[in-house]
């Protein structure tokens with residue numbers, strides 16, 4: 340007897356099952372799109388069909404009440420079609436033009452912040468932070484809150500030369516998008532972890548702890564039934580702490596953030612780029628991190644003042660040169676900016692050729 344067909348690994352449902360009918364019908368057959376206002380964009384198909392996206396910011400960590408409210412609004416004006424972008428913007432997909440204005444009125448009345456489309460800052464993507472992740476060197480949620488407060492006008496009204504993607508990650512393991520964002524904050528530990536040997540021998544698996552270290556800095560310490568760390572090889576990533584909590588990485592004096600700039604995913608006009616170091620360290624100063632917001636402002640202001648239309652942050656810096664980037668932003672150039680390994684020319688220039 341033939342067995343009924345079973346799907347044992349169903350995975351996520353196929354995204355096409357969730358597309359609005361207008362997108363299903365015109366899939367791959369679009370004529371153009373146009374940004375109508377900071378929070379509204381229209382896509383026009385070759386058939387003449389249109390679909391409008393209305394974007395609002397989200398605090399990313401959402402209460403069920405807020406999610407229910409967003410879903411109810413989507414049900415009311417766009418047949419339930421709503422999506423979260425990779426950077427946690429919330430977009431309502433409106434197929435009927437007559438619903439566009441009432442939707443915007445309700446969003447305004449409920450104080451949702453509309454914007455983020457086109458040449459401006461969109462919602463900031465971020466990782467977890469002190470509440471949700473044990474290896475965090477800073478609080479991603481708190482940093483995003485203060486950055487969004489500081490730059491809200493660049494979401495709602497003001498323009499930048501091209502889109503500015505911002506990201507925050509709370510450790511260098513970086514489950515956010517800081518490596519490919521225009522301006523990004525990445526939290527860093529700066530000390531070799533300390534080891535509580537008594538606890539290691541009772542709480543940790545030595546082989547998996549050794550295997551967790553990406554630089555091979557951890558080796559067995561049989562006498563103590565524990566492990567030891569070669570400090571010269573340690574890059575303070577905190578992976579060992581993740582698998583073995585008695586290897587403590589946190590330090591309130593030494594933890595803080597670095598700022599990296601110039602990354603992008605898109606290949607329009609120039610290749611995708613990795614972000615590069617702009618500021619090696621700013622000490623944590625919660626709850627408002629004023630030194631971080633003022634530093635990001637320096638970078639953003641210089642970019643807005645100096646970049647040509649359509650230049651992304653990384654393209655602007657490459658055109659003016661990294662030497663000038665440090666001059667126009669007023670950020671100090673430090674020894675941490677100098678790469679002395681083989682691929683130096685692919686990142687910063689070497690010390691010998693850097694023209695200050």
Ligand code: SF4
Nearest residue numbers: 467472475509510514
């Ligand atoms: Fe945890 Fe690091 Fe990801 Fe933050 S970036 S959530 S600390 S792994």
Ligand code: SF4
Nearest residue numbers: 552573574576577579
């Ligand atoms: Fe290895 Fe990272 Fe632990 Fe240092 S912090 S010992 S590099 S796993």
